[in-house]
Amino acid sequence: MNLKEIHYGIEIETVKRTREQIAWAIHSVVGGTVRHVGIPSSYDPWEVEDLRGRVWKVVGDASLTSVPAHLRAEVVSPVLGYDDIPQLQEAVRAIRRAGGKINSQCGIHIHxxxxxxxxxxxxxxxxxxxxxxxxxxxxxxxxxxxxxxxTRPVSDELIQRIEQHRPRTKDQLNRIWYGYHNRQPQHYDNSRYHGVNLHNIWYRGTVEFRWFEATLHAGRIKAYLQFCLAVAAKALNGRAASSRKRGFDPQSAKYDFRVFLLHLGLIGDEFKTARKHLMANMPGDAAFKNGRPKPEEVLPDETTTHTNEAGQVPGLTV
Known part of the structure; x- marks a missing residue:
């Protein structure tokens, strides 16, 4: 399955602007109608129904405690496709122009x-x-x-159970994830707090990637989306996958991560900016696993006669 065939959604947490202001910023890009739903009151949602009938939600988020409640706005996109990324980027830019901000409490979740x-x-x-x-x-x-x-890491125990039981169905994986067959998953199940949240499969029908620090940089958001889509496509297309954990070597980290991105299919000019953003934080050299070799010092040839600026041989008098 090509990564461009996979559907996704995104949640972006923002502060400093009201939910109404963020909704109108999105509307300036996607068109349609804006309405204040207001129910449930704890989320006080606003909705933007775009020109294609899709609903963008802007809801409150109780975790953003550093600002007053009316200045907490989480953008929840509708189900989107790969071709919608440019419009999503424009919506992000519109939110930034409207004064939307992010802080250390804000995050991005990709479904x-x-x-x-x-x-x-x-x-x-x-x-x-x-x-x-x-x-x-x-x-x-x-x-x-x-x-x-x-965003807790994938646990050793989960991988051991997957390797032991080799799940073929989602029901079999359900038992591995929860430790029992959970027929009625609840929203705030503690297992959701992993960087890769498989709990959401049975609660909402998505795999949730919760790693991301918030940003209103449209290029970074595109890179995060492309990365998640590429990982998903790799998992769907592979007959099997190795679970032998890779160590982190600062000398080769940038090279190793670049190779991983290329193996995911993030190759060529289309994904050039994705590679740039995703590798920006990595130490090392992208082209050399053991660091860029230093040019050898060129020693002067002892048989060569050197002259000064006047064309004379130093120390030689006539």
Whole structure:
């Protein structure tokens, strides 16, 4: 399956502007109608129904405690396709122009449609992330607080259970993820607080990637989307995946991560900016695994006669 065929959604947390202001900023790009739903009151949602009948929501977020409640606005996109990325980027730019801001409490969550996945594909996904996670976490620059509280790494125990039981169906993976067959997953189940949240498969029908620090930089958001779509496509297309965890070597990290991105299919000019943003935080050299070699010092040839600026041989008098 091509990454461009996979559907996704995105949640972007912002501060400093009201939900109404953010809704009208989105409307300036997607058109349609804006309305204040207001229910449930805890989220006080605004909705923008765009010209294609899709609904963009702007809701409150209780976790953004550093600002007053009326200045907390989380953008929840409708289901989008790859061709919608440019419009999403324009909506992000409009939010920034309207004065929307982000702070250290804000994050971005990307949801990948779980419909094409079965248990084997999801096992592949978990193993791909587990293997490359030291590189991924460094590349994304995730804060220690976010990593400990909201985006915990893939656990050794989960991978061991996947390797042992080899799930073929989502029901089989459900038992592995929860430790029992959870027929009625709840929204705030504690297992959701992982960088790759598989709990959401059974609650909302998506694989949720929760790693990302918030940004209103449209290029970075595009890079994050392309990365998640590429990882999903790799898991869907692979017959199997290795779970042997890669170590993090500062000398080769940038090279190693570049190779990983190329293996995901993020090759060529189309993904040039994605590679740029995703590798920006990595130490090392993208082209040389062991660091760029230093040019050898060229020693002067002892048989060569050197002259000064006047064309004379130093120390030689006539």
């Amino acid at each position: 990948i449609d779980a419909a094409p996945f079965d248990g084997r594909h999801l096992g592949n996904l978990a193993k791909i992330i587990y293997k490359q996670e030291p590189l991924i976490l460094h590349a994304l620059g995730i804060s220690r607080d976010r990593l400990n509280r909201y």
